[in-house]
Amino acid sequence: MWRRLLNAVPAAAWLGGYNSATFKADLVAGAVVTMMLIPQSLAYALLAGLPAETGLYASIFPLIAYAIFGSSRTLSVGPVAVVSLMTMVALSKVVEPGSADYLGAAIVLALLTGGILLIMGVFRLGFVANFLSHTVVSGFITASGILIALSQLRHILGISAHGDTIPEILSTLVANLNGINSVTAALGLLVLVFLFWARSGVAPLLSRFGVERNNAALIAKAAPVIGVVVTILCVWGWRLDSQGVAIVGTIPAGLPTLIWPTMTLELVEKLWLPALSIAIIGYVESVSVGKTLAAKKRGSINANHELFGLGAANIASAFSGAFPVTGGLSRSVVNFDAGAVTQAASIYAAIGIALASLYLTPMLYFLPKATLAATIIVAVLSIVDFSILKKTWHYSSSDFRAVMITILGTLLFGVEVGVICGVMLSIGLYLYRTSVPHVAEVGLVENTQHFRNVRRYHVTTNDKILNLRVDESLFFANASFLENLVYSKVYENDQIAHVVLMCSAVNEIDFSALEVLEMINQRLNEQGIKLHLSEVKGPVMDALRYSGFGDHLCGNIYLTQFEAFEDLTRSAQY
Secondary structure, three states: OHHHHHHHOOHHHHHOOOOHHHHHHHHHHHHHHHHHHHHHHHHHHHHOOOOHHHHHHOOOHHHHHHHHHOOOOOOOEEOOHHHHHHHHHHHHOOOOOOOHHHHHHHHHHHHHHHHHHHHHHHOOOHHHHHHOOHHHHHHHHHHHHHHHHHHOHHHHHOOOOOOOOHHHHHHHHHHOHHHOOHHHHHHHHHHHHHHHHHHHHHHHHHHHOOOOHHHHHHHHHOHHHHHHHHHHHHHHHHOHHHHOOOEOOOOOOOOOOOOOOOOOHHHHHHHHHHHHHHHHHHHHHHHHHHHHHHHHOOOOOOHHHHHHHHHHHHHHHHHOOOOOOEEOHHHHHHHHHOOOOOOHHHHHHHHHHHHHHHHOHHHHOOOEHHHHHHHHHHHHHOOOOOHHHHHHHHHOHHHHHHHHHHHHHHHHHOHHHHHHHHHHHHHHHHHHHHHOOOEEEEEEEOOOOOEEEOOOOOEEOEOOEEEEEEOOOEOOOOHHHHHHHHHHHHHHOOOOOEEEEEOOOOOOEOHHHHHHHHHHHHHHHHOOOEEEEEOOOHHHHHHHHHHOHHHOOOOOEEOOHHHHHHHHHHHHOO
C-alpha cells in the first residue's frame, strides 16, 4: 500500500521522515524564494502580456501541485522567461493582446499544456527529452533570451515597440527612439546597472563586512526586491508617474479564484500546437535543472513523475486563472542554495506569495514597469550562452550548424520557427549520425587478443580476411550503408575469402537490416566469399536464431573476434 502511494505521490517519500530540522531549513528556503518570486512573477506576467496579478497566481497553487506530484525535492516551478515569451507569441497570433479574450486564451493554453504533459506521463513518454539535442536546446534558449532582452528595451526607454523577431523589434525601436521618456530611461538604466552590479558586487562587499559567503550570495539574490522597493518609493515620492513613467497600477488584492476555462474547438485547434511546444520545451528545461540539482545531492529524479508533476502544476495554473509554468533555473538554484531539503520549501514559498497577494499588492501600485523590465533583462541574459558556438565549432561541424540554424531561425523568424527548427534538427542529427555509422576495418594488436582500427594502430591483418567492426545498431536507415561498404571493400581486394562483422557495439538488428544481411550473405556466397559474425550480443543472437538467419549463414558465428581471426587464418593457410 505504501509503495503504491509512493509511486503515485512522490511527496509521500519525504513526508514520512519530516522533522523539525528539515522544517527550519525548508522554511528559510521558502522565505528566500518568496522574496525572489514576487518581482520575478510580476515581471514574467508582463512579458507574457498578462495582468501583473496572474504572475502571482501562477506562483501559488502550481507550486503546491508540483510539490505533491513532482519527483525533484528542490526544483521550483512557476513562470519562467522562455515559457512566458512562448505564451505571448502563441496568444498574440490568436487573440488581440490586451483584449478580454487574451487572459481566457492564456488559461486554455495552460490547461492544454498540462493535459499534454499528463498524457505523456500516462504513456511514460519521459524519454522524449532525449530526442532534443542539448546543443540545439541551448541554441534555442540563447536566442530566446536575446529576443526577450530586446523586447524589454521599450519599457526601459518608455517607448512603444512590438514584434516577435529581431528585425521587427529593432525596426519598431528605432522608429520610436524620438519618443524616449528621459525619466523612465534614467530610472530603468539605473535599476539595470544596479542589478548587474549586484550579481557580482554585492556578495564580495558583504563578505568584507564579515557576512558568511553563502549568506552573502543569498542576500545578493534579493537585489531585485531592493530595486522594487526603492523605485516604488521614488515614483511615489516624486510623482514620477505624472512625468510619463509607466507603472503597474492597481493589482487586485486576494487569492486566485477557481476558474473553469472556457474552451472552444476553434481555440483548441489554434493553441494545441503551441501548447505542445511549451510542454516539450518546459519539460526539457525542467528535467535538465532537476537532474543537475539532484546530482549535487547524489539523488535522481523520475522523468515520468516529472511529467505528472509539471502537468498538475499547469492545470493548477489554469484553474487559478494564470498561464503556463515550468521549473525555473534561477529560482531552483536559489531554492537549493538557501538550503531546501524537500518540496515543503515550495509550499512555504506558495504561502508567502499568497500572503503577498492578500496584503502587499496595494504597495505595488507605483511599481515602474521599467523596474520589471530590468529584472527580466538581467535574469534572461544569464541563460544566454554563446560559448556553445565556440564549443561546437571545435568539436562537431554538424552540431555547430544545428546550433546556428536554431539561433538564426529563432531570431529572424520567431520562437515557433525556432522550436520547429530545434526539434527537426535534433531528429535530423540523430538520423544522420545513425544512417552513416562508424565502421572500422580492424586488425590484431601484436601480443594481445585486442582488435583496433588499422588506421590508428600498428596491427596484424590477413589479406584474405576482411575484419569490420560495426559501431552502431543496424536498422533500416543505415543497413544500406553497411551493404555498400562491404561490397566496395570486397571489390578493392580480390584476395578476400572471408568477411567478419565484429558486432560488439551492435545492440539491435531490425528486420530491414536483417534482410540486408541476408542479401550480403547471398551475394558474397555467390562470389565464393564467406560471411561471419563475431561477438554478437545475447538479445541480438536470440533474434537471429528465431529468424533462422544462422541456418543459412554461409560462415560461422564466433564468440570472440580473436577466435574468428585465429580460425580463419589457419583455414586460409590450406
